[in-house]
């Protein structure tokens with residue numbers, strides 16, 4: 001053994017530092033008895049008791065200049081290789097673009113593309129800046145970018161919306177970033193074609209106006225309890241975190257019959273972690289938002305699993321009704337093929353509904369509160385409409401479906417809020433095959449993005465687009481495909497009616513009891529991933545006499 005070591009040492013000496021190896025570098029500075037035992041530079045660093053950046057620095061500093069130069073060469077190899085790969089990547093892209101007449105635009109950096117530019121525009125609350133800058137720069141209805149690692153074409157304006165909404169299952173199909181897909185595994189967002197149609201139909205048999213009209217009195221009670229608990233007697237309220245309690249309570253009640261969800265603070269904190277990790281890079285490493293969200297989603301599933309177990313017993317023993325909430329509905333109703341959803345599908349679809357129906361409405365209510373504070377003439381008209389509805393009712397009588405139908409001006413106001421401050425920037429599709437759009441080739445597998453802002457603030461579609469004007473929604477309303485806060489086509493939002501009811505019921509009670517002022521009139525809103533006020537929108541409350 002000793003002899004073998006001596007031989008190796010001799011051989012290395014003969015080779016000298018002209019053929020420098022990591023082993024020889026360390027050997028030259030580390031105490032030899034330790035070095036003899038080790039094979040890699042990291043291993044040796046451990047022996048000099050400092051396997052850290054500092055340890056490596058110590059090695060480098062203690063090398064003679066000539067050796068450092070050699071080490072440079074060694075380290076330069078991977079860097080050169082990376083540069084070469086980058087060059088080949090750009091060349092391949094350039095050649096392909098030339099052949100295929102791809103839409104104009106930049107794919108940005110490899111892997112990350114223009115993700116950070118898009119996210120930073122969204123975080124500043126101005127995704128429209130990202131879109132408009134490019135529409136102007138390329139003078140095109142469609143431009144190319146790259147988002148979350150995928151090439152992506154952004155379809156703009158009514159023509160873009162119309163194309164994507166009317167080509168579902170023909171040229172395109174719904175697509176969501178992998179973080180959403182992984183978190184909402186077997187839910188509707190991961191279903192396409194006939195399977196998606198079947199699941200949508202099943203969910204819509206609960207979320208349609210005919211069924212939801214029966215829940216208006218329940219929504220009314222939840223809104224009143226919410227306002228009595230979280231607004232009454234307060235001088236100042238932080239709107240965004242407070243309205244969340246309402247949308248959350250409503251979703252938990254109508255989806256799972258959990259009547260006092262805020263009691264369970266664990267459930268709501270899990271839910272918060274789940275929501276924050278839904279949109280972004282799906283890197284499942286401790287400390288990342290996505291990792292937190294995966295953990296939270298599994299914990300929520302466990303909770304829902306327990307509820308399902310109990311509910312099955314209750315349904316069998318007729319202690320629960322098949323129409324009491326969406327959970328009972330999904331357990332008791334087969335799809336049009338006579339198949340019942342599996343337990344996992346039910347859990348994932350409920351998680352989807354909690355996600356899709358919670359922060360969207362919360363964002364709308366926060367924006368609504370801001371506009372009503374800023375625009376007293378609009379507030380006064382909403383108040384007059386709501387007081388009129390109350391007057392026609394008996395003392396203490398709950399709101400009914402028919403009352404909500406009368407809230408026409410209030411809904412026009414909410415619609416204008418959704419035009420100017422849509423909770424989501426848009427949604428995604430995927431190209432099923434190569435196809436041509438506006439004379440450009442869109443490649444199979446490309447990700448496609450429609451956006452709310454590309455049409456909502458277009459002056460050709462909405463005169464004086466920056467102005468708040470609820471009358472735009474009177475009569476025939478906006479041009480087709482120009483107003484799209486809920487998307488469109490076969491994958492349009494399933495919760496429109498649910499959202500309409502929860503927003504109007506909340507408006508009814510809040511304006512009837514309070515007027516309010518913004519604490520910070522210049523507070524900005526940002527997308528993270530939904531639109532939200534950066535400081536939570538604190539308001540000063542004034543109770544009506």
Ligand code: HEM
Nearest residue numbers: 356357360361427485486487488491492493494495498499
């Ligand atoms: C103001 C509130 C809301 C807004 C602005 C909104 C907006 C959207 C948008 C833009 C989409 C994507 C549509 C597309 O890809 O074409 C969507 C999908 C969806 N929304 Fe909503 N939403 C709201 C409330 C709700 C509520 C309350 C629920 C549930 C009760 C809900 C459930 C869903 C579901 C399940 C989908 C997926 C549909 C599919 O993939 O087929 N949403 N929503």
